[in-house]
Amino acid sequence: MGHRTLRATEMSQQGTRLMSAGIPVVIDSDPGVDDALALALALVSPELSVRAVTTVAGNVDLATGTANAGYLLRVLAAGRGIRLAQGCARPLARELVTAEEVHGSDGLAGITGHERWRRRSSDSTNVPSDTVDAIIDEVANSPEPLTVIALGPLTNVAAALRRDPAAMRRAAAIVVMGGSLHAGGNVTPQAEFNFYVDPEAADAVMASGLPVVVTPLDVTHQLAVSDATVESRLQSRSEPRAAFLGELIQRARAEEFTGRGGKLLLHDPAAVATLLWPELFTMQAHALAVDGGDGDQRGAMRSTGDEGGTERTRAEVAVDVEANEVVSRIVERLVAGGA
Ligand code: BDR
Numbered sequence: 636m637g638h639r640t641l642r643a644t645e646m647s648q649q650g651t652r653l654m655s656a657g658i659p660v661v662i663d664s665d666p667g668v669d670d671a672l673a674l675a676l677a678l679v680s681p682e683l684s685v686r687a688v689t690t691v692a693g694n695v696d697l698a699t700g701t702a703n704a705g706y707l708l709r710v711l712a713a714g715r716g717i718r719l720a721q722g723c724a725r726p727l728a729r730e731l732v733t734a735e736e737v738h739g740s741d742g743l744a745g746i747t748g749h750e751r752w753r754r755r756s757s758d759s760t761n762v763p764s765d766t767v768d769a770i771i772d773e774v775a776n777s778p779e780p781l782t783v784i785a786l787g788p789l790t791n792v793a794a795a796l797r798r799d800p801a802a803m804r805r806a807a808a809i810v811v812m813g814g815s816l817h818a819g820g821n822v823t824p825q826a827e828f829n830f831y832v833d834p835e836a837a838d839a840v841m842a843s844g845l846p847v848v849v850t851p852l853d854v855t856h857q858l859a860v861s862d863a864t865v866e867s868r869l870q871s872r873s874e875p876r877a878a879f880l881g882e883l884i885q886r887a888r889a890e891e892f893t894g895r896g897g898k899l900l901l902h903d904p905a906a907v908a909t910l911l912w913p914e915l916f917t918m919q920a921h922a923l924a925v926d927g928g929d930g931d932q933r934g935a936m937r938s939t940g941d942e943g944g945t946e947r948t949r950a951e952v953a954v955d956v957e958a959n960e961v962v963s964r965i966v967e968r969l970v971a972g973g974a
Pocket residue numbers: 667668669670694734737786787812821827828829902903
């Protein structure tokens with residue numbers, strides 16, 4: 636199976652180059668508890684400049700996801716004027732599958748029903764209607780090459796590629812949370828949720844020829860918050876933002892959601908972390924394919940083993956991680972809140 640392992644120094648140099656200029660990003664997401672934590676991480680990280688948050692149907696239906704994204708921007712980034720756009724309501728070629736059993740019926744572990752953190756109707760108003768245009772616009776018009784961080788099914792990104800492939804070729808990278816190389820699935824024995832929901836979109840992105848970075852279950856299953864220390868540290872801070880994240884984590888660690896003895900996996904923050912701290916990840920280059928169909932391989936990601944010269948993207952895939960260090964850096968960032 637042909638692949639090349641990037642040395643940590645190479646990744647680090649890449650990271651330093653990106654850091655010195657700052658990285659403009661669009662976050663495409665289906666919030667989602669771990670999406671919320673990923674957004675919070677990106678918003679407090681000076682290495683990133685969040686230009687827009689765009690929504691896609693996935694963990695919850697599109698309207699709920701968009702309301703959540705607007706709500707998260709109010710709680711976590713009030714006054715920063717970050718663009719919000721609403722994307723595709725269903726996968727490219729099939730019915731939507733959601734994950735309320737993992738994220739709660741509101742997608743945020745029930746926190747929006749809490750008196751202090753209630754969602755307002757204004758959280759989802761004034762939403763420009765078209766995420767696909769917003770992604771194309773941000774990628775095409777960014778003075779510095781822009782990175783799309785995709786934390787849900789890849790429907791919006793694939794639709795943007797179809798609508799304006801030339802504009803999308805200006806992207807610095809598409810950083811994807813999704814798939815599983817050797818770790819097995821979390822929806823079926825083979826498939827990870829984001830790729831299972833829209834395998835045609837995932838395959839289109841992997842075939843696009845764009846620079847793609849994939850953060851699969853192989854690493855995200857190593858990254859967890861598993862005790863109450865993090866939430867109590869957050870809740871002891873005076874800023875509402877920190878109290879909110881503490882409450883969110885506490886709720887999401889409840890057995891009914893994790894089914895894993897209080898272990899909350901940091902899937903989506905891991906994708907953001909590959910941009911922030913590339914030196915903590917081991918990357919391999921793979922040409923990837925994602926299975927369509929409705930059989931037991933639906934949504935399964937595989938390396939084609941193709942070394943040479945096809946148009947299919949050779950993605951950089953995170954295959955291992957310095958897990959303790961990444962979790963600790965994510966937690967410290969969330970607790971410090973950019974202070
Ligand atoms: C992915 O699926 C979703 O439930 C999470 O938000 C994450 O993006 C993990 O498989």
